[in-house]
Amino acid sequence: MSYVVEMLNIRKEFPGIVANDNISLSLKTGEIHALLGENGAGKSTLMGVLFGMYQPEKGVIKVRGEEVRITNPNVATRLGIGMVHQHFKLVDNFTVTENIILGSEPIKGLVIDIDSAAKRIEELSKSYGLNVDPHAKIEDISVGMQQRVEILKMLYREAEVLIFDEPTAVLTPSEIDELMKIMRNLINEGKSIIIITHKLKEIKAVADRCTVIRRGKSIGTVDVAETSTEQLAEMMVGRHVSFKVDKKESTPGDVVLKIDSLSVKNNRKVLALKDFSLEVRAGEIVGIAGVDGNGQTELVEAITGLRKADSGSVKLNGEEIIALPIRDRIEKGIGHIPEDRQKRGLVLDYTLESNMVLEVYNKKPFAKYGLLNEQEMKKYANNILENFDVRSGKGGASITRTLSGGNQQKAIIGREIELNPKLLIAVQPTRGLDVGSIEYIHKRLIEHRDKGNAVLLVSLELDEVLQLSDRIAAINNGELIGVVNASETNENEVGLMMAGVNKERNV
Amino acid sequence: MRNAIVSLIAIILGLIAGGILMLFIGSNPLEGYMYLLQGAFMTTKRIGDTLATATPLIFTGLSVAFAFRTGLFNIGASGQMLIGGLCASAVGLTYDFSRPVLLLAMIAAGILGGALWAFLPGLLKAKFNVHEVVATIMMNWIAYWTVYYVVPGYFKGEFLETESKKLPEKATLKVQFLTDMFDGSYINLGIFLGIISVVIIAFIINKTTLGFELKAVGFNRHAAEYAGMRVNRNIILSMVISGALAGLGGVAMYTGNASSIQIGILPFQGYDGIAVALLGNNTPFGVFFAAILFGILYSGTGFMNAMTEIPPELANTIIAIIIYFAATSVLIHRLVNKFWKRGSEGNVNDVPAAKKGEA
Amino acid sequence: GGKEDASTNNGGGDKKKNDLKVGMVTDAGTIDDKSFNQGTWEGILKAKDELGVQTKYLKPSGTTEADYLKEIGNLYDAGYKFIVTPGFKFETAVFKAQDNYKDAKFVIIDGNPHSGDFNPVVKENTVSIFFAEHQAGFLAGVATALELKEGEAGFIGGMEIPPVQKFNWGFQQGIKYANENMGTKIGMKKENFIYQGSFDNVAAGGQIAASMFDRGVNVIHAAAGGVGVGAIKEAVNRVKAGENVWIVGVDVDQYEDGKYDGDKSVILTSAVKNIDQSAFDMIKDELDGKFQGGKTLMFDAKNDGVGITAENPNLSDDTSSKVKEVYEKVKSGEIEVKSEQGDLFK
């Protein structure tokens, strides 16, 4: 049997932590190999080692049977290894072509031969069905297309082994489908793929084999076809995981949030939300289903006050809040789990403690006459961190930047739920989290609902919307397409509505 | 604590480098430094002078550090000092209140002047995202020319074209008991204002909700906005406080250490404030000690020059080298960490990376 | 007051070592300013060479009275008890120092100690020195007019401070005198008599000189430190390009600064004040036990304290001899040069 890549007994340490402890992974030629593990298990690190970004303390890497030392990404590229990183490595104000050729530019005379590069990219794009405009600027194209640019980057460098680190975390369902198709195309062209994902469904859909790691250690490699998602999850977390979201029938109360004919402009001064109306009642979760960039961001920002509305009204418990400053809205009972946790949700250079009181630091008992009470802040923060199992090196005193993404997310969710808001707006609350954490967070969101609060859930993951919501509002191109009861609908129907097909079945 | 050690090592390395320079010109470094210390401390008068020399630096250091802590780089302390000094001098030369009232009015005017000069860059930063480095550089020159024309125009001395009319005795920060205590030194009330400011700023940064907000805005203005803080107001407020401190520095400088305002000169203390802030790790008490150190260097260097063949320029070179070592303190940090393994990596600088054009 | 013994022949070769330690504190600007700092220091160095005194200069970190006093204190504590300070900005500092350090001697050049009220108080341990810059300017004006016969004159000053103003006013009077009494036709316009406002903006010096030259001025008296350097440079450029323009230097013989094409120079003449000599003389007096404490000395034409450079190939013999005549008249008081603005330009 031929392995294109063999990583044997890899050990990689970071200060204070062994990220990879004696991990082995072998990639067969022409297979899609999934790498599964909890947040912080060491997946990205392992791939970083393969791509030459980290040097392992121990272990051997063989490529096509030969032992190699991959000292930097260039070596990896020369060995035919390419990587699509979890966070895209694209220069925003460069064109697609410029991004792709960066680092291996074709030269004609003194200047870069942009034209021939663009032509070659166009051809590649066509032959793999990627549909990318080589002259577009990155900042102008969708996230899905950006990912295809990343794939083109590898293909342009004639990579044989492609590594995808959580490629679907930022994609819409249809983009995910498309990516799966592209991956199969790639395999057909003779490439081999390693994919990191937290979504077991995707592993089942495309992967041939799956290697599971937990806390830096190998758990094993399995044939995907012979393993159920439940088994995979258990290998990963080390205990049984329930995928069913347990929830009682909702008992909706008074209208908490009433949005009326709301129109909002986006950064480019174009109406991104048009005449949008929606109600969310106490004791129910309303999910917004929609493809990324269809006005969700603007909707949420208009409700929370981060963005000025163009026209329309937003009422909280019957009171108009459209013109109120952000702080007043928070005080009136709006909680917000933001889309971008590092940009909006956290002051990364603050301690966890400070971040836990980010919205209430000026309230009693944390402050009196403008003076901070650190004792109280500590107590409050530690309570949240404990409740939500936020793991960090030094507890509340840790600088937030040092936490893993998943733990940062849990901290934000804990903070917002602890505020006990009458209306909780949760945007992509489980993005990038492992299934164990997802399970836990879903439970807390439902608990929050059951305490008689309203929850507005915005998620690009249809599964999550379907499972958590009591009612689902589909949004397309800034317009409300329709609202359906979660118990009476299915993936197909909501998918169609997300695509703009209105079934006239408003509830 | 570890930061303090790193600063200390930077100082020592700077002094060693200075010593090597002394050797290079054929002087004895030990002798040189001995005279330097004598120059700063030999008599009570010299101690007073050293403290007085440090005083404006305490203010400008605080000013820069405060802005730094809130994510802003105030390179305009010089201009703010000038305007603060101008406003205080204008009050001192114009009004004839009783002394306490007059001094309070002058201090208030200085604070206002400095604050006003920083308000505009703050406003431009908040409303239009104009980078404060450029804005404050421009404001420095505007201040320079304002003083240049306003002083001769309104507060002209009998002949002098290079400084304003001399302030009457009662309109200066000099007080008899200090002058007597320090044996005729020009130390003045400014040092007390400085100490008070250090305490107040430390208190604001560490213990108040205002400090919490300002730091949050400095580190991540998007998150601060998300949390309901008024970002624009905080940016302006931060610049205003920073400017007010520099303005106070101007008061200490022109109505305390001096008794007239100089024209045609941007006070170098404004730029030294950057160095002081840096060496003091942007903490108020660190700034205080760093300013005292600079005071010692500036104040002792004259005596060193007088007693040896070491030229006056050397003190500035030593200061510059110390700053470079402080700037490259990462290296020192690594060494310190090696010898002092405990906990995780320390925070190198309590300062958000200064970014341009974007915030 | 006047100075009796200011002849230039101060017994050279008097190489005996002595333990007088002479210190100097520089004013704003550096020791190399080609102006009063440098002039003073050169006088002190001459004393070191010829009289064997020990010397030292200190540079204050600022320009306030406190900065100056600090350096005076440093000199004093280091044993330098004969201290020379150039510039009127030392007036209040020396006022205090002469009381604080009663066993030290002070020489203040271009200024008078006072407490801030402009009432001069020259104590027994202090000599204050003034120069009749207006007379130097006057002679330079006469020389300029005589040499050029006709044309347009201008003046660039640094800051608008008394010594600079006096050069300016003297220069104007000199040209007027020549026009009225010696048949020259040199024009003067108000806008060509200006103060740049600093002593270091070289670029501005060049630009202003250029503007004046472009507007028909062909000789500029520059009394402006670095600003003057810019003006001289501009003149050199123009002369090299074939124009006929001149600069009248200041303080010291600036012939060297205006050199081009080997030995030629754009410096027509320089209005000089013998700062170095005055500093040297004071030291010499001290060594001879004749320190003139308490006096205010005036260095003027009478005691050859001011004048124009003795030798300058740009001035014809005829001009030189005529200027000499005028010089004698100034000396004798027959011609009186005013040191106030009066109806002159700025």
Next chain:
Amino acid sequence: MWTIIEQIFPYAIAFTIPLLITALGGLFSERSGVVNIGLEGLMVIGAFSSALTVHYLNDKWASHTMVLWAGLFAAIVAGILFAALHAFASINLSANQIISGTAINLIATALTIFLARNMTGSGNIRVSGFSPKTIHGVADIPVIGPLFFTKTYPTTWFILIILFASTFILYKMKFGLRLRSCGEFPQAAEAAGINVRRIRYAGVLISGAFAGLGGAIIILTYAGEFTGTVSGLGFLALASLIFGQWRPLGILAATFFFGFASTIANVSQVIPELSVIPPILLKIFPYVVTLIALVVFSKSSQAPKAVGEPFDSAKR
């Protein structure tokens, strides 16, 4: 008014050129992702080394123009050496770039005077530099001739060539693409196999070379004397860089604006038409206009996104 402009123009250009080349150096540094607030100090270093070189070489080959070019070359070398200090601190050590730049400023001003005094005996080094020449023939072309071909320095043309070469390099060549990517998103550059540190070194060293050149040109054209300072022109260059929106031609416009406005302000006293305007207004005019312009352009800031951020490949 036209004659006034004609007269002033060559001087404005002479004043502009050092600013231009220095700001252009800043452009390379910032486009690579490193803030260089030490431009002022690097100019001083360049001014010093050129003055010193010309001072010494003049003894051997008196007033040969090659001596002047040797002076410029020395300034470039010295600028690079000093910029290496900044590069080391901000690239290898991930130090705060503003602080490191400030240290460069302090070291430069202190050390050059110290050395000047020790090596030449005077803190001021006077040299005779380039002479402005009128280029006959083209100088007679109406409008353009008097403005651009009268009283020009050879260095002016040299710098303009560098300006256009820089534009070409930045936007057409491999190095430019890589440089810009390092300033925008160094992680992307690294992932593409680019050695970010090396590129940033190149950017910072180029800024040292250019700023050194800027300082030298001041001495060898309009100033003629090293006095230990370039009186804030380095900071003004930094402002021009931002005012010019990090683009070569923008910088050209911004620096020329400063050059022209300050020349006008300087000569206003001599020109009756201008002396009616209170001088303070003329003096603060360039600074006020810059502030206004920054407000106007603020919506479309082109600042390199990663400028000022230390690059640490381990950090994500």
